[in-house]
Amino acid sequence: MDKQERIVEHDAGARAVRRCEELGCDPYSDMRGGLYRPYLGTAHKAAAEALRGWMQGAGMSVRTDAAGTMIGRYEGSSANAPALMIGSHIDSVWNGGFYDGALGVMLGVECVAAFARRGLRLPFALEVVAFGDEEGSRFPLSMLGSRAMAGKAVGDVGQMRDRNGTTLQEAMQGVGLDVGRMGEARRRREDILAYLEAHIEQGPVLEHEDAPLAAVSAIAGIQRFYIRVQGQAGHAGTVPLHMRHDALTAACEMVLGIETLARAHTADFVATVGKIDVHPGAVNVIPGSASLSVEIRSADAACLERAFLQVQDLVQGIAERRSVGWEVRDHQTFAPAPCDGRLVDLLRCGIRAEGMADHVLVSGAGHDAMMMTDWVPTAMLFLRSPGGISHHPDESVIVADVQAAFDVMVNFITHLPEVLDISATQGTVA
Ligand SMILES: [Zn+2]
Numbered sequence: 001m002d003k004q005e006r007i008v009e010h011d012a013g014a015r016a017v018r019r020c021e022e023l024g025c026d027p028y029s030d031m032r033g034g035l036y037r038p039y040l041g042t043a044h045k046a047a048a049e050a051l052r053g054w055m056q057g058a059g060m061s062v063r064t065d066a067a068g069t070m071i072g073r074y075e076g077s078s079a080n081a082p083a084l085m086i087g088s089h090i091d092s093v094w095n096g097g098f099y100d101g102a103l104g105v106m107l108g109v110e111c112v113a114a115f116a117r118r119g120l121r122l123p124f125a126l127e128v129v130a131f132g133d134e135e136g137s138r139f140p141l142s143m144l145g146s147r148a149m150a151g152k153a154v155g156d157v158g159q160m161r162d163r164n165g166t167t168l169q170e171a172m173q174g175v176g177l178d179v180g181r182m183g184e185a186r187r188r189r190e191d192i193l194a195y196l197e198a199h200i201e202q203g204p205v206l207e208h209e210d211a212p213l214a215a216v217s218a219i220a221g222i223q224r225f226y227i228r229v230q231g232q233a234g235h236a237g238t239v240p241l242h243m244r245h246d247a248l249t250a251a252c253e254m255v256l257g258i259e260t261l262a263r264a265h266t267a268d269f270v271a272t273v274g275k276i277d278v279h280p281g282a283v284n285v286i287p288g289s290a291s292l293s294v295e296i297r298s299a300d301a302a303c304l305e306r307a308f309l310q311v312q313d314l315v316q317g318i319a320e321r322r323s324v325g326w327e328v329r330d331h332q333t334f335a336p337a338p339c340d341g342r343l344v345d346l347l348r349c350g351i352r353a354e355g356m357a358d359h360v361l362v363s364g365a366g367h368d369a370m371m372m373t374d375w376v377p378t379a380m381l382f383l384r385s386p387g388g389i390s391h392h393p394d395e396s397v398i399v400a401d402v403q404a405a406f407d408v409m410v411n412f413i414t415h416l417p418e419v420l421d422i423s424a425t426q427g428t429v430a
Helices: 012-022 042-057 102-117 144-149 168-174 179-185 205-209 247-263 301-322 341-353 399-419
Strands: 061-064 070-074 083-089 125-131 192-200 213-219 221-230 270-279 289-298 325-334 359-363 378-383
Touching: 012 042, 012 102, 012 399, 042 061, 042 070, 042 102, 042 125, 070 102, 083 102, 083 399, 102 125, 102 192, 102 399, 125 144, 144 179, 168 179, 192 399, 205 213, 205 359, 213 341, 213 399, 221 247, 221 301, 247 270, 247 289, 247 301, 289 301, 301 325, 341 359, 341 378, 341 399, 359 378, 378 399
Parallel strands: 083 125, 083 192, 192 378, 213 359
Antiparallel strands: 061 070, 070 125, 213 378, 221 289, 221 325, 270 289
């Protein structure tokens, strides 16, 4: 396209917001008085159909892949050119907000519409992808659509059940899909140029910084584990304090110690004890054992590793002093997912072009982009979340922020060939 021409679409942001709101109620929600759009449910199907219309209206050909992801495609200047995928998810949590996921999809549609309306063809194709399962709000596995697309193992998931006892296999059959063929959703690496996801921040940082947008440098990795503290249960009236081995008081000291430890790390490092189980759990019994869930997140894998060891040292010290036993159980690790540095810079450039400060954030929450970072160059754009509120009906966005996000995305698309070598993956000429 002519680089001198700047795409101006004043109502793109407002339209994207309106469409998210349109999808916020019946028939696009499976609950009354709020939004719940689980994977492969009636509401998901209805929302996908509405989206199909909007994608077609924006000049895309539309198909659904073997994992139920809707893909709209706008061809580049040559047929079968590799695609810049712009995507996010259209499922929601129970009683969720209108913009989590859906906004990124609607912004993708707006971007394509802006190029199509001008008859502009790029040296790559544009695809808008709407994943059906990111939240894992129906079946006990999240990001199924992006996992399948990126060719990651999804395991033997056909017999997973939702809360009504319906298996994934049955749910897929209900919409004409076959769980046994989900692997066919896998895309060839050479057909994908890059992945871009716009998403609400879902936290308070941008609002605090008075900033509408940020480029995401990485999606934080996670270490998740349980600490079991073994003390000695006893009569709450007869055992003197100095003779007790109270599992809960030891656990409390550990919780506070973990918080102190986390504060000593970098700003993007967070640690949370979200759950404590105490046994036997009676008003007149000294707690005999306690189990703590610990979750630490950071974009730095080495930092996560180190913190895991630090937590164990801390726990050991407290346990020895209080003469209680301890062990770590069910340790799970999810590696940090770094975005592509060139694309992060390109987003920052676009944000500055809007006259805004180019903030860079680590995403503490997981996103579909996580499945993409080790597969294709990936970028994520965050939009300010008023009040930091998300996964809640009060979730909101500011229309001017969404408009700015649209402008940054168009800028990103326009200048992408300057930072990625697209000649190596050029498709065949039509
Ligand atoms: Zn989301």
